[in-house]
Amino acid sequence: MPNNILLTGGKGKTGTLIGELLTQKGFAYQIATRHPVSDNEVTFDWMRPDLADAAFNNVKALYIVAPTNTSDHGTVVLPLLEIALRKGVQRFVLLSASSLEAGAPMMGKIHTWLVANAPEWVVLRPTWFMQNFYEQRHLTSIKAEHTLYSATGDGKVGFIDALDIARAAVSALTSDKVMNRDFILTGPQALSYADVAAALSQALGKKISHTNLTISELSKRLQHNGLDENYAQILAAMDGEIMSGAEDRTTGGVNSLTGVNPGSLEAFIHRELHRWGV
Ligand SMILES: NC(=O)c1ccc[n+]([C@@H]2O[C@H](COP(=O)([O-])OP(=O)(O)OC[C@H]3O[C@@H](n4cnc5c(N)ncnc54)[C@H](OP(=O)(O)O)[C@@H]3O)[C@@H](O)[C@H]2O)c1
Numbered sequence: 001m002p003n004n005i006l007l008t009g010g011k012g013k014t015g016t017l018i019g020e021l022l023t024q025k026g027f028a029y030q031i032a033t034r035h036p037v038s039d040n041e042v043t044f045d046w047m048r049p050d051l052a053d054a055a056f057n058n059v060k061a062l063y064i065v066a067p068t069n070t071s072d073h074g075t076v077v078l079p080l081l082e083i084a085l086r087k088g089v090q091r092f093v094l095l096s097a098s099s100l101e102a103g104a105p106m107m108g109k110i111h112t113w114l115v116a117n118a119p120e121w122v123v124l125r126p127t128w129f130m131q132n133f134y135e136q137r138h139l140t141s142i143k144a145e146h147t148l149y150s151a152t153g154d155g156k157v158g159f160i161d162a163l164d165i166a167r168a169a170v171s172a173l174t175s176d177k178v179m180n181r182d183f184i185l186t187g188p189q190a191l192s193y194a195d196v197a198a199a200l201s202q203a204l205g206k207k208i209s210h211t212n213l214t215i216s217e218l219s220k221r222l223q224h225n226g227l228d229e230n231y232a233q234i235l236a237a238m239d240g241e242i243m244s245g246a247e248d249r250t251t252g253g254v255n256s257l258t259g260v261n262p263g264s265l266e267a268f269i270h271r272e273l274h275r276w277g278v
Contacts, residue, residue: 004028005022005028005059008063009064009065010030010033014095015065018063042055059089060089060091061091063095071106073109092122094122094124096182098125099246124165125183126184126185127157127159129160130161130187139276143276146206148193149221150212151236151239151243152239155192155244155247156195156245156247157191158186158247159196160187160254161263161267164258167254167258168185183253184249185254187262187265189250190247190248199266203266215236218236222236
């Protein structure tokens with residue numbers, strides 16, 4: 001079982017929860033961050049190869065959250081993973097996405113590299129996070145307009161709680177077993193955005209609707225909210241994939257890694273009610 005765990009993205013949605021679970025289980029870990037403030041945080045930036053050697057000192061297991069400020073993961077991330085390998089990192093656990101096979105752009109490139117180079121590896125491929133509904137654009141429209149915008153039509157997603165991804169990651173980082181495979185991770189139910197709006201309405205005690213847009217309307221809306229044109233088009237097109245059924249599935253991935261079934265949307269909303277000001 002690898003020791004000396006380093007969490008990139010350790011202050012993000014999954015990384016924070018992974019740290020809490022590792023502490024509960026008695027594993028030591030460090031957080032790799034661009035803005036270290038405490039003793040268990042090391043300075044790390046995917047754009048700064050000069051910092052990597054020191055950051056990977058004594059690391060045996062590495063949790064990889066790719067940078068969110070570039071999509072060129074082949075050029076940016078892989079050289080740093082080469083350094084990690086040279087420094088003796090044994091196990092690599094990548095947070096990828098259900099829509100990205102090995103060989104696909106972005107995390108798909110890292111996935112391919114792990115298969116070819118990593119002594120031990122796991123690729124976690126979660127679908128869309130339940131946490132998105134209490135952040136940024138969805139939170140804003142739920143609060144201000146009592147609606148969820150998407151271009152997903154009646155398409156369904158097996159929305160997953162980031163806590164289940166974190167549990168799966170802890171198992172992948174600490175298990176005695178060498179897995180060397182990917183896992184598609186979903187929640188227990190495939191749900192449409194209208195289903196999510198209905199669950200939110202029930203829990204928040206007020207009517208929340210789903211407003212369906214065309215892909216082009218959603219792209220314009222995202223740009224209006226501050227995203228650049230390219231990123232807005234990519235995100236809007238992903239809704240089109242959902243509409244055509246690409247995410248309409250549930251898998252046993254979480255249970256395979258943790259031995260426990262993933263939590264429901266209702267349980268997630270109940271736990272996080274304060275996020276919507278209730
Ligand atoms: N949200 C979803 O529904 C969803 C679904 C499937 C897959 N994913 C994937 O999950 C991953 C994480 O997404 P998220 O939205 O949950 O983000 P997040 O983990 O909450 O936040 C991003 C993290 O990345 C770190 N980071 C960003 N740029 C960095 C850089 N240049 N160097 C070092 N660290 C950097 C930040 O750390 P510091 O600021 O501390 O440096 C931050 O902790 C992404 O790859 C995303 O594609 C998301």
